[in-house]
Amino acid sequence: MVDDNVGAAESVCAAIEDFGDVVQSCCNGPDAVSVARVFRPNVLFLDLAMPGMDGFEVANLLRKDGTFEGLKIIAQTGFNDDEFRRRTAHSGFDLCLSKPLSLHVLDDMLMMLRAAA
Template sequence: MTSPIAEAQKRILLIDDNVDAAFMMQALLTAFGFTVETANSGARGLALAQTFLPQVIFLDLGMPVMSGYEVATALRKLPALADVFLLALTGWNDQETRAAVIAAGFDRHLVKPPDFAQIRALLERHFEARAVV
């Protein structure tokens, strides 16, 4: 039986303006056993992050109105989300993008389309490293 603490440590937020991509990613992460919420805009994602309090956020960079960079910068200023594992999930894979991802406070840069076996392993390592004993 899984404890409430262990379940609480498995919350993931997806912020992506591509509704189909977010739906597919949510379905796969849910199948892996994670509790997943989605937001299809930067502003909605920022608001949801403050109530859902995820441990991991996958964030698309190229969104209209509020870019992923802007969302990441805002998230890093929130004390309740100081330890969130922030992952850029984007189609951009050049040096300039990688440097901007680091500058915005992301922990990792992942390229679309995602390799789900790699993502599952990354998440499992992340949650194991932060497991409450």
């Protein structure tokens, strides 16, 4: 979970842990890349609008790294328009979710990803 809004990240992380999954979080792009290299997530929730290195840059770096093959990258954004959805689709994201994240949608999505693995 990567989000520069620490409170939002903590809330989503708590929910993911309640669903039975292990989660790591950080609040910026460079840390996201570092944590992913150590933690090796199956799914990465990635905020798009972050200072320094945005979610698009993080996704691009991870997609170019062959060791992250199979990683599901899910954009999370407060921008809910077709342009952002197209841009995420063309930037290597698997899904794009609008903030605030619905816990029911989050739970359903994680269950589907677990079943597909």
